Amino acid sequence: MPELPEVENARQVVEKALDRTISGVDDTDEYVCRPHHPGEIDQALKGGRLVAAHRRGKTMWCDTVTADGDEGPHLGIHLGMGGRIFVTGPTGDASSLYAGGDPHVGGMPKKPGERPDKPEWDRVTITFDDGGALRLFDKRRLGRVHLEPAVEALGPDAAEITRDEFRARVGKGIVAIKAKLLDQSVLAGVGNLLADETLWQAKLRPSRPAGELSTDELDDLRRVLRRATRAAIAQGGVHTGEVIPYRKKDATCPRCGAPMERGVVGGRTTWWCSAEQSD
DNA sequence: AACAATGTTCAGTC
DNA sequence: GGACTGAACATTGT
Known part of the structure; x- marks a missing residue:
């Protein structure tokens, strides 16, 4: 699931969606698009374009321009616990698919490059007038798409x-x-x-x-x-x-062989080497 | 069935 | 107000 490295990978995929005219946004998931109401993001972006994709930590955002070429709102995208980004090119089919985020959370593994066949996990879809689209695919539904994310808080x-x-x-x-x-x-x-x-x-x-x-x-x-x-x-x-493969019961430290220990630190499950990380 | 999951947020307590 | 804690959030996989 996505941390900074996966989000950077996803950001590069979002760049495939730049400079393409937006024909509409499916923003009907009120939890993922909070605090917006359905139609608000669609209204704000329709006819415009995404023109740059940025990232700070795990938060991504896009600069946009309106149909008139004026500066538009910033579009924030967060992958939450398990979100991925899929972008299709102008043909809109699987042969033009770019996938971003952590492949481990994608749902069903399919043929290489193919996206999981779970349309109900598409939480937000931005459709382009060239036939392609950008989607936030997220089975956990803790991802988020909204306008003007508070990047300064990071x-x-x-x-x-x-x-x-x-x-x-x-x-x-x-x-x-x-x-x-x-x-x-x-x-x-x-x-x-x-x-x-x-x-x-x-x-x-x-x-x-x-x-x-x-x-x-x-x-x-x-x-x-x-x-x-x-x-x-x-x-x-x-x-x-x-050490990631050794974050499990009965594992030993891959460096010194001492048992790996498990506990809760900062509210999260934590694994550490019982010998080398004990001071 | 109960619990954990790679994230964020918010109410509540010092 | 800042520092900090713990539960809640929505959903799936084990």
Whole structure:
């Protein structure tokens, strides 16, 4: 499910939908499109175009222009726990399909490149006058599409944050370091898996109070985080992390062989090495 | 059947 | 107001 790396992948797919005239938006799912009412997003975008696709952390948004060429509203897209993006080209058929997000959550695996045959999981569809479309496909329905997302509420992107920003934002307070990494207003883009992977690589106990970390530990943590994030983008998702396959019962640490331990930190299921991450 | 799931938000308490 | 906690949200898979 989508964390920063999967969302970056999805953003690149959204770019396939740029500069194509919007003929309509199916925004009838009032939960996914909250707080809008059906028809509002359709009304705001119809006749216009998406002209740029941005991302900060796990939030994507598109700049738009209206039919007259004026600046239009920003369209926010969030994949939630299991959303994916599918874009079809002008022919609208499967041969022109681009898929974005985490392939692991797509529903039924089909022939390579084909989209799962679950039209009821299309939560929002933007149709273009060339016959193609962009859809948010999300079986869990926790994804979101709405106008003017509050991007300012997010901290710096986890792949871009500077050393000084990281020290100042992450290295304070009494909350567990893992909870800090997961706080999107502190730092945007880290999800449960990337947090476990990063802390394992840095050999830090997830429950350690964030303010307790030394400057050296914070600097190292940031280096590890950026490396793990970029590696996940390059390799196609957070599930390619080294410790991810060992987040399960009776597993042992792939580095030292000690038992992996499970608990709840920051409200999320957490796995760590009982030997190397115990300080 | 009960529980967990890679996310966000909101009510409530210091 | 900020820091923090825990439950709720909608749905599927085990």
